[in-house]
Amino acid sequence: MTRLLLPLPILLAACSPGLIDTSAADPKPAPRPAAVNDLPPPANARTVEEFDTSTQADREAAATVSSQGTFIGTTVASLGDPGRPGFWIEAPLITAPGKGRVVWPATGAEVELDLIPGDGGGGRLSLAALRLLGVPLTDLPTVEVYAF
Numbered sequence: 001m002t003r004l005l006l007p008l009p010i011l012l013a014a015c016s017p018g019l020i021d022t023s024a025a026d027p028k029p030a031p032r033p034a035a036v037n038d039l040p041p042p043a044n045a046r047t048v049e050e051f052d053t054s055t056q057a058d059r060e061a062a063a064t065v066s067s068q069g070t071f072i073g074t075t076v077a078s079l080g081d082p083g084r085p086g087f088w089i090e091a092p093l094i095t096a097p098g099k100g101r102v103v104w105p106a107t108g109a110e111v112e113l114d115l116i117p118g119d120g121g122g123g124r125l126s127l128a129a130l131r132l133l134g135v136p137l138t139d140l141p142t143v144e145v146y147a148f
Contacts, residue, residue, distance in 0.1 A: 038085055048137070051082040054128040062087045062132055065101050065112045069146030072100070072115075077143050080124030087113035087132070091123030093145060100147040102129065109133045115147055 039053045054062075073093045080090060089102055100115040102125070111132045118124065123143070125135075135141045 040085055041083055045083075048127065048131070052127050052131060053085050054087070058087070058128070059132055062111050062113060062129070065110050066148070069100055069148045072145045072147050074142055074144050075123035076121075076140050077102075077123040077125045077130075078140055079130060079137050080126050082127045084126060085128070086126055087111055087129045088116055088126045089113055089123050089129065089143075089145060090116040090118035091145065092118050092120065093123075094118065094147075098147055100145060102133070103144040103146070104133045104135060104141050105144060106141065107134060115145070 041051045041053055045051045075089075075091045075093055077089065077091070080088070089100075094100075094115045094117045096115075097117065098115045099112065101110050101112045103110040109132075111129050113126070113129050122140075123145070125133075125143070127137070130137060133141075133143075
């Protein structure tokens with residue numbers, strides 16, 4: 001009888017939370033990189049200026065591109081969720097969250113921003129990033145994406 005009870009604590013310990021890797025069974029979405037300014041627009045926002053909560057300091061920081069980065073690819077970008085603050089691009093060609101830059105070859109304008117993996121067709125740029133690039137909000141620009 002003693003021989004039967006000895007394996008029981010070992011089996012119970014193996015089933016304890018934290019001892020079994022459940023990451024494959026319970027995938028969690030990758031964390032979104034922090035935006036320069038995470039202030040959401042007011043609930044009653046109606047204009048572009050009301051939705052774009054970036055400050056002058058935020059725009060200056062995003063316009064100061066720190067390095068060239070590694071070219072990831074090009075994507076046709078549309079306006080992303082205007083209620084999501086900050087400078088970011090979400091695109092299928094991005095495989096891991098991080099920092100990077102986007103260049104609009106039509107003008108050479110560039111912006112440093114958060115890179116967010118996406119699904120679907122093309123990319124989605126934040127309202128603040130599109131404005132800083134000088135892209136009309138209804139355009140679908142082809143942009144170059146670089147990772148730092």
